[in-house]
Amino acid sequence: MRRLGYAPHALVESLHAAQEAFGYLDKPAMQFVATGLRVPLSRVYGAATFYHFFSLKPPGDHTCVVCTGTACHIKGAPDLLSAVAAEFSLKAGETSKDGKFSVLSARCIGTCGLAPAVVFDSEVAGKVTSEQMLERLRGWAAS
Numbered sequence: 249m250r251r252l253g254y255a256p257h258a259l260v261e262s263l264h265a266a267q268e269a270f271g272y273l274d275k276p277a278m279q280f281v282a283t284g285l286r287v288p289l290s291r292v293y294g295a296a297t298f299y300h301f302f303s304l305k306p307p308g309d310h311t312c313v314v315c316t317g318t319a320c321h322i323k324g325a326p327d328l329l330s331a332v333a334a335e336f337s338l339k340a341g342e343t344s345k346d347g348k349f350s351v352l353s354a355r356c357i358g359t360c361g362l363a364p365a366v367v368f369d370s371e372v373a374g375k376v377t378s379e380q381m382l383e384r385l386r387g388w389a390a391s
């Protein structure tokens with residue numbers, strides 16, 4: 249915020265910095281940004297909930313991002329999410345009850361040739377099958 253002169257247009261970048269620092273945006277962080285930029289908290293909350301890369305909840309120890317862009321959708325991303333829902337009762341955007349992992353979705357991660365693609369923590373995996381995905385999540389759940 250200081251680098252951008254506490255200007256109201258620095259809202260998204262400031263939220264980005266806060267999420268990078270804390271892993272997610274809780275109410276005190278949003279309040280801090282609202283006060284710093286002198287914008288209403290409702291506007292900060294609006295931005296934080298509008299952009300899907302912002303999270304208002306703490307992430308799990310591990311994250312699994314399923315690409316749901318067009319190529320991945322055609323190649324089976326919905327099957328991957330269905331398999332996770334069936335075994336772990338988790339939808340995209342949710343974290344397991346024990347906090348071990350979060351399942352997220354994204355619109356095209358830029359590796360369409362590998363569809364369906366999944367990012368396990370920061371490692372991109374391509375042509376992922378439901379069984380491979382569940383194996384990875386079972387490993388995280390058991391760790």
Ligand code: FES
Pocket residue numbers: 315316317318319320321355356357358359360361363365
């Ligand atoms: S659509 Fe999944 S990587 Fe592009």
